[in-house]
Amino acid sequence: MGSAHSVPAEMRELADRTGFTSEQIEHLHRRFKQLSRDQLTIRNLRPESDGLADEINFEDFLTIMSYFRPIEMNMDEEQLDRFRKEKLKFLFHMYDSDHDGKITLQEYRNVVEELLSGNPHLEKESARSIADGAMMEAASICVGQMGPDQVYEGITFEDFLKMWQGIDIETKMHVRFLNMETIAHCY
Amino acid sequence: MGSRGGSPRPAAPLLVPVLAVLAAGAAEARATSESQLPGAAAMGTGTPPSPTGTAFEETRLHVFTLDYPHVQIPFEITLWILLASLAKIGFHLYHKLPSIVPESCLLILVGLLLGGIIFGAEEKSPPVMNSDVFFLYLLPPIVLDAGYFMPTRLFFENFGTIFWYAVVGTLWNAIGIGISLYGICQISAFGLTDITLLQNLLFGSLISAVDPVAVLAVFENIHVNEQLYILVFGESLLNDAITVVLYNLFKSFCQMRTIKVIDIFAGIANFFIVGIGGVLIGILLGFVAAFTTRFTHKIRVIEPLFVFLYSYLSYITAEMFHLSGIMAITACAMTMNKYVEENVSQKSYTTIKYFMKMLSSVSETLIFIFMGVSTVGKNHEWNWAFVSFTLLFCLIWRALGVFVLTQIINVFRTIPLTFKDQFIIAYGGLRGAICFSLVFLLPPAVFPRKKLFITAVIVVIFFTVFIQGITIRPLVEFLDVKRSNKKQPAVSEEIYNRFFDHVKTGIEDVCGHWGHNFWRDKFKKFDNKYLRRLLIRENQPKSSIVSLYKKLEIKHAIEMAESGMISKVPSSVSLSDYHEGKIKPLSPTEMENMREILTKNLYQIRHRTMSYNRHSLAADANEKQAKEILIRRRHSLRESLRKTNSLSRERPAAANTKRFLSLPKNTKLPEKLRVRNKTSSRVGDSSDSEMDASTTVLNLRPRAGKILRDQRLRQQRPPPEFRVEWKNEVDGSQDRRGEQQELSTLPQPSIGFRQPLLTRPRFGTLSREDLTADHGLARPVPPPRLVRQASQGERQRNKPENQPY
Numbered sequence: 006m007g008s009a010h011s012v013p014a015e016m017r018e019l020a021d022r023t024g025f026t027s028e029q030i031e032h033l034h035r036r037f038k039q040l041s042r043d044q045l046t047i048r049n050l051r052p053e054s055d056g057l058a059d060e061i062n063f064e065d066f067l068t069i070m071s072y073f074r075p076i077e078m079n080m081d082e083e084q085l086d087r088f089r090k091e092k093l094k095f096l097f098h099m100y101d102s103d104h105d106g107k108i109t110l111q112e113y114r115n116v117v118e119e120l121l122s123g124n125p126h127l128e129k130e131s132a133r134s135i136a137d138g139a140m141m142e143a144a145s146i147c148v149g150q151m152g153p154d155q156v157y158e159g160i161t162f163e164d165f166l167k168m169w170q171g172i173d174i175e176t177k178m179h180v181r182f183l184n185m186e187t188i189a190h191c192y
Numbered sequence: 193m194g195s196r197g198g199s200p201r202p203a204a205p206l207l208v209p210v211l212a213v214l215a216a217g218a219a220e221a222r223a224t225s226e227s228q229l230p231g232a233a234a235m236g237t238g239t240p241p242s243p244t245g246t247a248f249e250e251t252r253l254h255v256f257t258l259d260y261p262h263v264q265i266p267f268e269i270t271l272w273i274l275l276a277s278l279a280k281i282g283f284h285l286y287h288k289l290p291s292i293v294p295e296s297c298l299l300i301l302v303g304l305l306l307g308g309i310i311f312g313a314e315e316k317s318p319p320v321m322n323s324d325v326f327f328l329y330l331l332p333p334i335v336l337d338a339g340y341f342m343p344t345r346l347f348f349e350n351f352g353t354i355f356w357y358a359v360v361g362t363l364w365n366a367i368g369i370g371i372s373l374y375g376i377c378q379i380s381a382f383g384l385t386d387i388t389l390l391q392n393l394l395f396g397s398l399i400s401a402v403d404p405v406a407v408l409a410v411f412e413n414i415h416v417n418e419q420l421y422i423l424v425f426g427e428s429l430l431n432d433a434i435t436v437v438l439y440n441l442f443k444s445f446c447q448m449r450t451i452k453v454i455d456i457f458a459g460i461a462n463f464f465i466v467g468i469g470g471v472l473i474g475i476l477l478g479f480v481a482a483f484t485t486r487f488t489h490k491i492r493v494i495e496p497l498f499v500f501l502y503s504y505l506s507y508i509t510a511e512m513f514h515l516s517g518i519m520a521i522t523a524c525a526m527t528m529n530k531y532v533e534e535n536v537s538q539k540s541y542t543t544i545k546y547f548m549k550m551l552s553s554v555s556e557t558l559i560f561i562f563m564g565v566s567t568v569g570k571n572h573e574w575n576w577a578f579v580s581f582t583l584l585f586c587l588i589w590r591a592l593g594v595f596v597l598t599q600i601i602n603v604f605r606t607i608p609l610t611f612k613d614q615f616i617i618a619y620g621g622l623r624g625a626i627c628f629s630l631v632f633l634l635p636p637a638v639f640p641r642k643k644l645f646i647t648a649v650i651v652v653i654f655f656t657v658f659i660q661g662i663t664i665r666p667l668v669e670f671l672d673v674k675r676s677n678k679k680q681p682a683v684s685e686e687i688y689n690r691f692f693d694h695v696k697t698g699i700e701d702v703c704g705h706w707g708h709n710f711w712r713d714k715f716k717k718f719d720n721k722y723l724r725r726l727l728i729r730e731n732q733p734k735s736s737i738v739s740l741y742k743k744l745e746i747k748h749a750i751e752m753a754e755s756g757m758i759s760k761v762p763s764s765v766s767l768s769d770y771h772e773g774k775i776k777p778l779s780p781t782e783m784e785n786m787r788e789i790l791t792k793n794l795y796q797i798r799h800r801t802m803s804y805n806r807h808s809l810a811a812d813a814n815e816k817q818a819k820e821i822l823i824r825r826r827h828s829l830r831e832s833l834r835k836t837n838s839l840s841r842e843r844p845a846a847a848n849t850k851r852f853l854s855l856p857k858n859t860k861l862p863e864k865l866r867v868r869n870k871t872s873s874r875v876g877d878s879s880d881s882e883m884d885a886s887t888t889v890l891n892l893r894p895r896a897g898k899i900l901r902d903q904r905l906r907q908q909r910p911p912p913e914f915r916v917e918w919k920n921e922v923d924g925s926q927d928r929r930g931e932q933q934e935l936s937t938l939p940q941p942s943i944g945f946r947q948p949l950l951t952r953p954r955f956g957t958l959s960r961e962d963l964t965a966d967h968g969l970a971r972p973v974p975p976p977r978l979v980r981q982a983s984q985g986e987r988q989r990n991k992p993e994n995q996p997y
Contacts, residue, residue: 040702073699099695120690135741139684168684 303564337552339525358430370396382577397438403624432518433467470516478527495540573643
């Protein structure tokens with residue numbers, strides 16, 4: 006425990022920004038150190054990482070983890086909404102690899118192909134048609150509001166929000182950071 | 193008279209209508225006060241008139257005989273089931289009724305009525321509701337049905353909570369009710385002092401059991417959100433273990449003279465054995481069933497039988513050892529569900545599903561009717577204090593229990609249960625036939641006040657089923673409890689869910705946190721590695737996305753085949769909606785035409801694919817081509833019909849693509865637009881419709897194409913070859929169409945779209961080589977889709993057609 010980030014002021018600032026409590030931050034820091042092997046950053050080990058960062062430091066780590074905080078009972082409507090939007094934005098960025106604000110067909114296809122890549126029996130083409138189909142569905146939800154001459158460029162964040170409307174993202178997208186005892190200290 | 197072996201059969205009065213019909217056959221009716229067996233009377237005709245047995249040794253030949261005792265049991269069973277089903281039909285005739293009053297109430301009323309009739313005729317209650325009949329025959333189908341179709345994922349996610357409510361909650365209720373009732377009994381004014389503590393505890397344990405049958409019957413109509421439903425329903429299933437244990441425990445305690453501490457510990461150990469043993473038996477037999485179905489591909493017809501036999505076997509095996517049969521059959525059903533589904537054919541699967549539903553429906557109906565029938569009778573003893581306090585304590589302890597337990601469990605849950613949830617859970621604790629049967633099973637020697645118990649149980653059951661059952665629906669609406677939303681399964685949603693699972697698992701891994709996902713992941717790996725290899729016949733790693741996609745495809749193919757070419761139902765989600773955005777207003781009739789054409793010609797997903805891929809292909813709709821394509825389309829449709837009939841679920845997706853890529857999207861369009869009545873058989877009219885082809889060819893499809901097209905443009909990946917070819921086609925057809933302005937302005941198709949075209953050559957299997965030969969194009973001829981945008985006017989006309997979609 007204890008490292009460069011144990012300075013109270015910094016910690017408090019982090020806590021404010023991400024919403025974690027100090028124990029959680031300390032614990033996550035411990036975990037961070039395990040993963041980074043006591044370096045200051047975790048390196049990206051994937052060979053081709055277009056659109057992905059090369060290394061992240063603890064702040065980034067914490068920021069990402071904060072997206073997975075569970076909702077608290079005392080949150081009001083507006084906070085809940087903001088929370089939900091943040092989580093969805095995170096997911097959106099995972100799809101949108103070039104960060105242009107839209108999920109294009111190709112990006113979508115990449116996602117689907119990767120998802121289905123574990124299945125040796127599936128041809129690329131089927132994955133592709135599935136992606137196309139899903140894209141169509143997505144477009145169908147959003148197209149209703151577009152003018153006749155508008156072109157559908159890709160799934161924007163608003164469309165994305167719409168699609169996730171029925172799903173309770175706040176309740177699904179959480180990890181129990183809070184139960185410190187249950188976190189396994191492996192390695 | 194005549195001493196026909198005649199102990200009055202219990203259900204004899206049911207034969208009253210039968211009697212009327214068979215009056216002619218009865219020569220000598222029994223002259224007793226009760227209407228008696230005509231069978232006996234008939235036999236009287238057969239034998240010599242003298243009842244004492246003296247007289248003739250010879251009998252004449254009987255022209256007509258009536259032999260009721262021979263068929264009595266099956267006859268009565270059939271009549272009962274028939275009656276139950278007729279009652280059900282009767283309820284649904286008035287369509288508003290089932291939504292106000294749950295069926296269970298109505299069935300109990302019918303039962304009461306019947307019981308009244310029987311009682312009136314015979315002066316004693318008909319012992320139809322034999323506890324054995326209930327536990328061995330009527331209860332298993334219901335539990336099997338529930339367990340087989342239980343959403344396992346949700347169940348396991350909430351398993352801790354369910355288990356907590358089931359075990360601790362039932363214990364709390366049982367002991368609470370028992371002790372408070374004992375306290376009441378101590379008050380001598382009520383005349384109950386002879387009921388001992390143990391008897392009260394036993395009574396408490398049997399009345400605190402939440403009943404799965406009643407819960408199912410009431411909850412199925414109100415559609416609360418799945419989480420709530422699974423909590424209440426799961427609890428009702430799992431509490432069987434506790435109920436069995438407590439019931440047997442207290443019953444033996446009542447009969448034992450002294451109780452030692454060791455007995456208490458034995459009781460606790462018994463609980464674990466009962467629960468875990470039941471589950472193990474269920475899982476074991478589930479695996480055996482899955483393994484058996486691995487080899488049944490040659491004898492498909494008896495596949496459903498295995499499912500039912502093994503699950504019933506698990507139930508009665510558990511009952512044999514006095515373990516929890518309900519948990520056994522639930523575990524068996526859940527295990528089987530995963531693997532059997534992949535081994536059996538589509539038809540067997542459908543059979544299993546419907547047969548299970550039918551059995552459980554019949555069982556449920558019979559249970560409620562019998563409950564009504566058995567209520568009427570002489571085995572009641574009314575005591576205001578006992579009955580009312582029982583009811584009161586049931587409600588109070590349930591509410592308290594749920595409240596207290598929820599406070600505790602909320603600490604461990606990530607999604608805490610709100611007050612609304614708690615209220616519904618408490619309110620949904622309905623008692624039903626299980627307590628009813630259990631109370632009948634009490635040995636009267638040990639329980640001199642058995643009738644009192646029966647009365648109290650009946651009152652509680654009637655209260656929960658009637659009052660709570662009827663009022664829960666308005667309450668749910670009043671409290672604005674979250675309802676379940678049944679939406680069409682969509683591939684995109686499945687993709688998101690899958691993706692999300694991976695993300696979450698990854699994050700949990702990063703955190704080093706062993707959450708639900710971690711264990712689920714581990715189980716999945718184990719499953720894939722060992723279990724699936726062993727239990728599934730042709731094991732292909734299955735992705736839920738692909739299977740959903742295939743399922744949707746198959747579904748639409750079947751729909752399309754079934755409806756022939758006359759479907760009016762737009763393939764739901766995408767296509768129809770999809771096109772909405774880009775069109776200008778069109779006259780309603782045209783819209784109607786377009787819609788009709790569209791729906792007749794499109795599959796949902798497959799066409800989506802095609803749209804992306806062929807958007808830019810010029811529509812070279814010369815007549816011959818249109819004709820060819822029409823023929824080809826019908827041919828491929830016929831093939832698809834044939835193939836869907838012998839549906840094999842393991843067809844690779846690619847094969848599907850191959851078959852259907854040949855379907856030009858709007859082959860039929862030209863004709864359809866022209867004359868609404870033209871059916872697909874009018875091949876020869878393509879000449880007429882050619883003009884229409886150009887107009888109709890909507891930019892319907894191309895819409896999708898356009899979208900993607902532009903997208904492609906943005907990505908700046910021009911596919912040169914393709915572009916060229918397209919241009920050729922366009923040029924070639926220019927003189928025919930005379931509308932080339934827009935053509936040249938169209939952005940080029942992207943390379944991505946070429947892929948499916950490569951499969952075109954497979955069309956050879958459809959023996960359409962002449963098509964390619966005709967046009968002499970290097971690439972297969974695209975269908976007359978118009979990518980080419982029609983003239984402005986047409987565009988005006990065409991585009992908005994989709995608006996109504």
